[in-house]
Amino acid sequence: MTAPYPRLALDKALAQADANLGQSLERFYDLLRIKSISTEPAYRDDCRRAAQWLSDELIALGFDASVRPTPGQPMVLGHDRSAGGAHVLFYGHYDVQPVDPLHEWATDPFEPTLMPAANGETHIVARGASDDKGQLLTFVEACRAWKEANGNLPLSVSILLEGEEEAGSKSLGPFLDETASELKADVVLVCDTDMWDDVTPAVTFMMRGLCGLEVEISAASRDLHSGVYGGAARNPLQVLTTILASLRDDEGRILLDGFYDGVEELSPDVIAQWDRLAFDGDAFLNKVGLSTPAGESGRGVLEQIWARPTFEINGITGGYAGEGFKTVIPAKASAKVSFRLVGQQDPKAVCAAFKAHVEARLPADCSATVTIHSASSATHVRTGTPHLAKTLRALSEEWETDAALSGNGGSIPVINEFRDRLGMDALLVGFARFDNRVHSPNEKYDMSSFTKGIRSWLRILDKLADGHSGA
Structure with a gap:
């Protein structure tokens, strides 16, 4: 077990992340410009280029990283075990959805564009900005900031970046079997989900x-x-x-x-928890020009999109x-x-x-x-674990509000793959917003999602490191 990192180490890493922001964004834009559409054969070379770009970045950060071939798109796998102690595996995907219909994009989908929003936010508009390039880079940039500020990471970190999540992850299962000894860790961290609302972070514990x-x-x-x-x-x-x-x-x-x-019907505890979130189903539909729930009669909007x-x-x-x-x-x-x-x-x-x-x-x-x-199949993440409690505390500290336990109507099949093939639990932490237009024209990622996402991962790594069981 490594010695506990002093609180100063986290403060230094947070300051470094803030100082790095301009360069972090430039790296984000460079990755967005790569047309890594996994479902279309014409973009196979672009997928390979995205994988190599990410591998090169990890190597530059001191990770033992490489591009691993598969029958489909390549994987990127990197390890930094210099800290010893606790070990986390981070998963993300670099492939993106096709851009059709192209005429509905306000800008070039592969040329990131900054657009001011009415609420004071800045939107980073590009295909893959939210799903999943912005999300995965929040973690990579958090590792960069910690290492630049403190030398070693506070715990052992492995990073697995997939290239065909949007195409059904056909190569993933066999790859997990082949690399099981490399990938085995205490917990899997996944950044491909949403916040509860614009100011409330969330850990997702159920997905369809x-x-x-x-x-x-x-x-x-x-x-x-x-x-x-x-x-x-x-x-x-x-x-x-x-x-x-x-x-x-x-x-x-x-x-x-x-x-x-x-x-299955929702348990009374889950219903009570979701009621406390004060979800406005009418407003949720109004934002996309709709007014009437179209799912099963007698079910609220939140239940329809998360649990039905x-x-x-x-x-x-x-x-x-x-x-x-x-x-x-x-x-x-x-x-x-x-x-x-x-x-x-x-x-x-x-x-x-x-x-x-x-x-x-x-x-x-x-x-x-x-x-x-x-x-x-549907995904259910165990609640009540120490990893989850620490992550909720870390998110609450960064966003200065209680983090939520939420559901998600989307699907991330890899979570079940990690559970069934490797026996590993996952923590689903994402910084996307519901209005990010994922899979649609004009996909965007909020600037605050990127900046505070990096800072959130720093706090999570600090909490999950050995010696911080009560921090």
């Missing part, structure tokens, strides 16, 4: 799972003229939309056989969608759909039920192909 699927309906051997064949020929777009519409009733319930198996399962249609293609008009009956039509899962729902069972639902409703002359892109 995800089934991402694609269904294609085929009928005629070629596209048909709707004047010649209309009425007599089966239309795959009509068949597809009819099947999709049959998956949800007017009360918002999903009509898939066995879908609610494993769905969903079915969403994410995109439909088929026929002619260009400018002007073309009277065509398409030979094929397809849709991308997703289910968010909660509790003990089985993603494999949900995918199988969806396939059966589609096939049972196919009319004559039609066939269907269902492709599974992702299937992960």
Whole structure:
């Protein structure tokens, strides 16, 4: 066990982080300019370039780091165990979503732009600013500040940065198995979640799972003229939309056989805790131009987005969608759909039920192909652990308000991978805001998220270091 760091060490690191801010932002902008879109083969070299950039930064900080190849996008893995003692593993991802629709961006998505906000904030606008380049760099820059101020880090740190989180993390499981001895640590730190509100930090303890699927309906051997064949020929777009519409009733319930198996009601303790957060569901919807909750009847907005399962249609293609008009009956039509899962729902069972639902409703002359892109169960992080208590205290000190324990409607499958393959608990600490337009045009990260995110990680590292059990 290493000797306790004096409180002065934290003060010095915080001051160093503030002094580094200008250069930290320049590094952030450089990373944002790399078009690391993992889902499109045309950007494979850019993903490799982002991985190398991050590896070089870690090496410059004194980490034993390298780019590790996988069948998909490369991983970046780095270690600094010079401090000994407690050992944390930080996880983030450098890959980003595609930018479509490009015409809805106010600026070049890969040229970071500073935009003043009405509340006095400054928004850093670029693809990946929030998900997840800004988030992961808050941790890297915290390590930089501590090392520059004090020499060694206060505890042993490993950093794993993935390059295909946005593409289903297909290479991650095997990579964890291959590097298990390198990665084993006391706790995993993940920075890919939100704050509770603009001024209240949060540790996320529950996230929904995800089934991402694609269904294609085929009928005629070629596209048909709707004047010649209309009425007599089966239309795959009509068949597809009819099947999709049959998956949800007017009360918002999903009509898939066995879908609610494993769905659990919230405990009274969780309900009471969420009630204390004073969430305004109307304001949450109003911010995006909506007014009426569309999920299951009788459930509040917060419960709908954090603790209830969903079915969403994410995109439909088929026929002619260009400018002007073309009277065509398409030979094929397809849709991308997703289910968010909660509790003990089985993603494999949900995918199988969806396939059966589609096939049972196919009319004559039609066939269907269902492709599974992702299937992960819901995430539940243990509460009541010493690591969690220390992290909540650290966040509360930096933001000068009590940190919240929150849920999250999104999915981070890697959390379950760390638990199931390596037996490691995770702490999900993020500094994004709900309005960051993640996966959408004009994605942004608030300047305060970046600056106070760095400072928050410094406080967390200090709390988690050996000798600070009561600090």
